[in-house]
Amino acid sequence: MSTMQDPYASSRETTEGTVFSVTGGDWDSLVTEIGATKEERVVVNMGPQHPSTHGVLRLVLELEGETVTELRAGIGYLHTGIEKNAEYRSWTQGVTFVTRMDYLAPLFNETAYCLGVEKLLGITDDVPERASVIRVMMMEFNRISSHMVALGTGALELGALSPMIFCFREREKCLDVFEMVAGLRMNMAYVRPGGVAQDLPPNALSKIREVVKELRRDFKDNDSILIGNTIWMGRTAGVGYLDLAGCTTLGITGPVLRSTGMPWDLRKMQPYCGYEDYNFDVVTADTCDVYGRFLIRMNELEQSLRIIEQCVDKLEKLQGAPVMVADKKIAWPSQLALGGDGLGNSLEHIRDIMGESMESLIHHFKLVTEGFRVPAGQVYAAVESPRGELGVHLVSDGGTKPYRLHFREPSFNNLQSTSAMCEGSLIADVVAAVASIDPVMGGVDR
Amino acid sequence: MTKEKDLSVGHGLFGTSGTGDTSGFGGLVRSVAKPGSSERPYGGYFDDVADDLERAYPDFSDAIERVVVDRDELTLHVKREKIAEVALILRDKLLFEMCLGVSGVHYPNETGRELHVVYPLLSMTRNQRIRLEVSIPESDPHLPSLVEVWGGNNWNERETFDMFGIIFDGHPGLTRILMPDDWRGHPQRKDYPLGGIPVEYKGATVPPPNERRSYR
Numbered sequence: 335m336s337t338m339q340d341p342y343a344s345s346r347e348t349t350e351g352t353v354f355s356v357t358g359g360d361w362d363s364l365v366t367e368i369g370a371t372k373e374e375r376v377v378v379n380m381g382p383q384h385p386s387t388h389g390v391l392r393l394v395l396e397l398e399g400e401t402v403t404e405l406r407a408g409i410g411y412l413h414t415g416i417e418k419n420a421e422y423r424s425w426t427q428g429v430t431f432v433t434r435m436d437y438l439a440p441l442f443n444e445t446a447y448c449l450g451v452e453k454l455l456g457i458t459d460d461v462p463e464r465a466s467v468i469r470v471m472m473m474e475f476n477r478i479s480s481h482m483v484a485l486g487t488g489a490l491e492l493g494a495l496s497p498m499i500f501c502f503r504e505r506e507k508c509l510d511v512f513e514m515v516a517g518l519r520m521n522m523a524y525v526r527p528g529g530v531a532q533d534l535p536p537n538a539l540s541k542i543r544e545v546v547k548e549l550r551r552d553f554k555d556n557d558s559i560l561i562g563n564t565i566w567m568g569r570t571a572g573v574g575y576l577d578l579a580g581c582t583t584l585g586i587t588g589p590v591l592r593s594t595g596m597p598w599d600l601r602k603m604q605p606y607c608g609y610e611d612y613n614f615d616v617v618t619a620d621t622c623d624v625y626g627r628f629l630i631r632m633n634e635l636e637q638s639l640r641i642i643e644q645c646v647d648k649l650e651k652l653q654g655a656p657v658m659v660a661d662k663k664i665a666w667p668s669q670l671a672l673g674g675d676g677l678g679n680s681l682e683h684i685r686d687i688m689g690e691s692m693e694s695l696i697h698h699f700k701l702v703t704e705g706f707r708v709p710a711g712q713v714y715a716a717v718e719s720p721r722g723e724l725g726v727h728l729v730s731d732g733g734t735k736p737y738r739l740h741f742r743e744p745s746f747n748n749l750q751s752t753s754a755m756c757e758g759s760l761i762a763d764v765v766a767a768v769a770s771i772d773p774v775m776g777g778v779d780r
Numbered sequence: 781m782t783k784e785k786d787l788s789v790g791h792g793l794f795g796t797s798g799t800g801d802t803s804g805f806g807g808l809v810r811s812v813a814k815p816g817s818s819e820r821p822y823g824g825y826f827d828d829v830a831d832d833l834e835r836a837y838p839d840f841s842d843a844i845e846r847v848v849v850d851r852d853e854l855t856l857h858v859k860r861e862k863i864a865e866v867a868l869i870l871r872d873k874l875l876f877e878m879c880l881g882v883s884g885v886h887y888p889n890e891t892g893r894e895l896h897v898v899y900p901l902l903s904m905t906r907n908q909r910i911r912l913e914v915s916i917p918e919s920d921p922h923l924p925s926l927v928e929v930w931g932g933n934n935w936n937e938r939e940t941f942d943m944f945g946i947i948f949d950g951h952p953g954l955t956r957i958l959m960p961d962d963w964r965g966h967p968q969r970k971d972y973p974l975g976g977i978p979v980e981y982k983g984a985t986v987p988p989p990n991e992r993r994s995y996r
Binding site: 603714 | 810812813814815850851852853855877878879880881883884885886898900902904907909911930931932933934935936939956957958959960967968974989990
């Protein structure tokens with residue numbers, strides 16, 4: 335509270351006016367105190383630790399009464415230098431780094447990166463079909479789990495608690511699938527250049543079928559709470575307006591772009607990983623507002639389930655097919671095995687390299703320590719992540735490590751639109767608008 | 781396709797130096813060249829893009845230094861004085877409505893063209909992608925800003941300034957975005973060290989990643 339003494343940010347007089355420090359407490363006494371000044375214009379610093387800013391995002395709001403006249407977003411609080419770090423690791427190790435960028439959509443980061451590496455290597459067509467289908471299935475589960483966070487925390491920030499409980503219940507089921515398949519619940523480093531780290535465990539497909547059935551049943555809980563709800567509509571309809579022209583000039587993609595009625599989805603327009611072989615619809619809305627984006631995310635859940643079902647059908651037919659390129663100079667030598675404590679070395683492989691074949695040991699050692707060389711050049715590969723176009727710009731100098739790795743993060747680009755969405759609106763709508771963009775600060779700051 | 785001059789030259793095999801080289805591999809010299817200019821036909825829709833741009837932009841041959849088609853991607857290398865003109869024509873006449881970011885690359889070996897700026901462009905109307913690339917010297921790292929053309933370049937140019945020290949003239953507020961405001965240096969340049977501290981583990985010392993022996 336303003337009367338409280340904060341050693342780091344005390345209330346004081348500056349040339350710009352009085353600075354108040356608010357850390358919680360009684361709102362009325364603060365309003366009385368601010369009301370004593372003649373100034374109509376108030377500059378509010380929201381974040382970087384504010385619970386409604388989706389992570390460490392800082393918003394500087396200039397207010398006239400309750401109206402936002404200017405909004406500036408401050409980012410960089412979660413910068414980890416992943417792009418620089420990756421220049422010092424092999425191409426395969428890069429997966430482990432990039433999966434930590436947008437931590438709600440790790441499989442999309444991995445897949446985009448691997449598609450880039452494969453394009454540089456010229457082996458895009460050699461990736462086995464089973465690997466592509468597994469990638470698609472995992473990405474669609476990831477889309478559901480990411481949308482669940484977007485919807486759940488978005489509702490929570492607007493004061494609705496129940497959707498969050500339901501969303502995290504559903505998200506849990508997706509994470510269980512990740513754990514079953516990849517051994518980890520997030521940051522799995524499961525997609526590797528040339529394929530995926532390991533094949534599905536036995537009985538995975540029947541479990542996935544069950545999960546899909548449960549998810550489809552349980553999504554109805556959220557539908558019935560939020561869709562058409564008067565309070566929810568009041569907080570979201572007509573809020574955070576951004577039309578198609580605004581989206582194109584600001585480079586906005588994903589649900590925000592589709593909420594303007596533009597059916598732009600890379601899975602349909604520029605298919606990768608064999609998305610052209612699946613039946614699904616691109617969900618759009620024509621309201622350009624928070625409610626439209628919310629509806630798009632809700633309806634994309636069903637489309638993801640449809641794709642997952644088709645994946646399971648395909649995987650049943652591809653039983654026993656390889657999940658890594660045949661080229662042993664690129665394919666990771668050890669076939670990992672899933673143990674009780676996560677992914678680990680396969681005993682069979684250890685027996686082979688340690689006890690039977692010296693050449694296998696040399697090959698394993700060379701590929702793991704040195705990595706493979708990638709011909710010089712640059713590529714741009716993109717996937718449709720839950721937040722929009724996730725692009726990766728990769729440059730190789732012919733070495734065993736990336737020369738330059740740059741991620742075109744949809745969160746980073748979409749977050750720029752907060753000013754356009756919020757200026758002129760009420761301060762309460764800022765939270766709704768930011769939630770509808772669904773920025774993940776790990777991706778924004780990288 | 782012709783090859784460009786050496787992008788990087790590597791010496792030795794596993795980065796050893798100062799120790800006795802009994803294998804002889806330490807004397808290896810390995811040079812790598814980037815893909816060079818391409819000749820027509822470029823293939824696919826790339827010829828259409830090049831034709832359309834030539835028709836819409838009379839200075840085409842002057843502004844475009846070279847055209848590279850590599851791995852099914854078209855890259856137009858543009859002179860830096862012309863980048864704003866070319867960008868505006870690509871947006872208005874060729875309908876590349878979206879610029880998907882600004883990525884920098886630092887090639888310390890390319891004297892006079894050390895810093896490269898790469899703009900991936902997307903046309904939703906045409907469902908096509910192209911890439912623009914501009915190279916500028918490290919001693920004069922100025923480039924016209926494209927925020928007027930694609931508003932979304934605002935943060936992207938700030939990031940490229942932050943990471944590479946490229947100054948975008950005409951940018952409405954070119955400040956650091958990811959690093960703290962008082963940070964010194966530009967971390968993504970190749971001469972900027974990764975940093976890191978050696979880690980001691982069971983009596984042995986593991987050097988930081990940029991000092992470990994590796995294939996260079």
